[in-house]
Amino acid sequence: MIKENLEAVNKRIADAAARVGRTDKITLVAVTKNHPVEMMEEAAKCGVTDVGENRVQEALQKLEAFPDNHLTWHLIGHLQTNKAKHAVEHFDLIHSIDSEHLLKAVDKEAGKIGKVQDILLQVNVAREESKFGMEVEDFPAMCELAKGMEHVRVLGLMCIAPNYDNVEDVRPVFRIAHALYEDMKPKFPEGQIRYLSMGMTHDFEIAIEEGANVVRVGTAIFGPRNY
């Protein structure tokens, strides 16, 4: 099923881009969390290049089982400071930097292994109480702080939209996220800010219409997760 599902998702991505006249590259991050490593291997065979995991521990197990994977690994779930070490060792892009504390921990751990860690800043655009992500008000200061760090490189912004009954209600959230993303560009070296990560199974088409160039899709590719 993965092959067919991927084809369908890729078509929906292309259709959403076409609706708004976009021709730029849109990266599909296949979210493999809570699915066995075999599904990740299958997805890789079907052309998936980017995978998303929520938990460092689960990702480590998969990396062990599938070492020569040639995949780009995205950490999309909340990261605890005490897991920053393993996160910088294994992930290409960390989407979920949402506090000063965590930013500093990632910079420090990356420094220890001589890495410059690519990151996104996660912003709680919809101001949901139950969600991770920094406050919109803290975002400019976090950009400034990150800019001065030697071992992190900010490549853009990530947000998770609320799960509204009417999916169209997410559109203004994505629109604000896109505006914040555009605001970032002049603050950093030219060309550095390049990823706007937003959109999941239920809302990725709207996210693309509103400017996302990284979408994180699990269920539509792999089916429901077993917890």
Ligand SMILES: *Cc1c(COP(=O)(O)O)cnc(C)c1O
């Ligand atoms: C689980 C998860 C996704 C994928 O969700 P689906 O609805 O299965 O597509 C995307 N982003 C984040 C941050 C997630 O935790």
